Amino acid sequence: MSTGINFRFRLPLGTFTLDAKGEIPSRGVTALFGRSGCGKTSLLRCIAGLEQAGEAYLSIAGECWHDSDKGFYLPPHKRAIGYVFQEGMLFPHLRVGENLRFGHRRTPVGQRSEDFDRVVQLLALGPLIDRSPAQLSGGEKQRVAIGRALLNHPRLLLMDEPMAALDRGHKKEILPYLERLHGESNIPIIYVTHDLNELARIADHLVLIEQGTILAAGPLNEMLGRVDLPIARDEEAGALFDTRIVHHDETYHLTRLAFGGCELTVGWIDRPVGAMVRIRIHAKDVSLALDPPGPTSILNVLPVTVLEMAAHGRGRMIVKLELGGEALLARITQKSQANLDLQPGMRVYAQIKSVALSL
Numbered sequence: 001m002s003t004g005i006n007f008r009f010r011l012p013l014g015t016f017t018l019d020a021k022g023e024i025p026s027r028g029v030t031a032l033f034g035r036s037g038c039g040k041t042s043l044l045r046c047i048a049g050l051e052q053a054g055e056a057y058l059s060i061a062g063e064c065w066h067d068s069d070k071g072f073y074l075p076p077h078k079r080a081i082g083y084v085f086q087e088g089m090l091f092p093h094l095r096v097g098e099n100l101r102f103g104h105r106r107t108p109v110g111q112r113s114e115d116f117d118r119v120v121q122l123l124a125l126g127p128l129i130d131r132s133p134a135q136l137s138g139g140e141k142q143r144v145a146i147g148r149a150l151l152n153h154p155r156l157l158l159m160d161e162p163m164a165a166l167d168r169g170h171k172k173e174i175l176p177y178l179e180r181l182h183g184e185s186n187i188p189i190i191y192v193t194h195d196l197n198e199l200a201r202i203a204d205h206l207v208l209i210e211q212g213t214i215l216a217a218g219p220l221n222e223m224l225g226r227v228d229l230p231i232a233r234d235e236e237a238g239a240l241f242d243t244r245i246v247h248h249d250e251t252y253h254l255t256r257l258a259f260g261g262c263e264l265t266v267g268w269i270d271r272p273v274g275a276m277v278r279i280r281i282h283a284k285d286v287s288l289a290l291d292p293p294g295p296t297s298i299l300n301v302l303p304v305t306v307l308e309m310a311a312h313g314r315g316r317m318i319v320k321l322e323l324g325g326e327a328l329l330a331r332i333t334q335k336s337q338a339n340l341d342l343q344p345g346m347r348v349y350a351q352i353k354s355v356a357l358s359l
Contacts, residue, residue: 003061009046010055018042018212028204029189039212040192049076082149084159088141090133097129103152113153123147139170157189178202196236200280225327227310227320238282239328245275260324265299266357285356286330289349300352
């Protein structure tokens with residue numbers, strides 16, 4: 001019996017048809033990713049039961065919630081889900097504490113999977129408890145909405161672009177809380193986004209959607225390293241590395257990270273030695289050389305192996321490299337590829353500026 005989330009939905013959506021089938025892991029954060037209007041939210045709403053597809057199947061850890069072949073449909077209010085919308089949609093007449101307790105009080109004690117005080121602490125909601133929604137910033141509203149969804153004690157948490165309505169400052173405010181949620185919650189999360197920066201920070205698994213169809217799905221690092229997918233052509237394309245802090249250089253305010261037998265020097269990360277951090281390396285910030293350079297301002301010069309290459313627009317190439325057992329991407333010109341005569345299997349040197357690296 002499957003322990004994951006199995007689904008199959010077919011639903012006309014005007015100019016195209018949502019025709020999606022797959023399985024989502026029962027742990028971690030799965031991102032539904034694609035351009036606006038590609039069917040991400042429709043798929044999420046089908047999982048929630050807010051849309052009824054003519055052809056549908058959905059099971060959670062082997063428990064059927066929808067099977068159109070058998071004429072079975074579990075209505076939304078009977079599905080153990082938490083749903084966070086693009087805009088918090090808090091109850092305006094209730095204070096924050098009452099919003100949080102809305103689902104919590106309706107859940108029998110024996111069925112509660114989350115502790116009220118723990119959720120308040122996790123999302124730093126204590127100072128907001130007595131405020132009304134009208135007194136909250138956009139980021140604060142979303143934190144309360146996430147807390148309310150968790151205190152509904154769901155088996156599955158659905159998040160529909162929860163930062164889409166926030167400005168850059170409020171996005172930076174809420175991202176650390178989403179990272180904490182990712183690290184501390186055992187509830188599987190399905191997160192809709194069209195923002196590569198968001199999914200790179202919090203996702204474990206990626207489902208890539210285009211015009212209602214799932215192009216590919218898999219672990220996030222593997223998916224970001226595939227040069228055959230449209231995501232590799234995005235201007236923000238890059239690779240992720242889960243690293244460990246091994247040293248802080250207080251003189252130059254730098255931090256050294258280790259992974260897969262390799263080390264990277266980055267700008268200061270205010271976390272203790274031994275802490276795990278996820279680093280993103282953009283393809284546009286990686287250059288290649290056949291030999292180690294002489295004296296240079298670039299602190300990261302690492303031997304890599306060329307795995308494969310693909311054309312990337314007019315005059316450009318995307319090169320997939322192996323670094324420490326993981327995929328690294330480099331975006332270069334076709335002229336550079338010709339000048340270096342790059343071929344799969346070649347050993348070359350990747351040059352990565354420390355100031356370009358970020359969490």
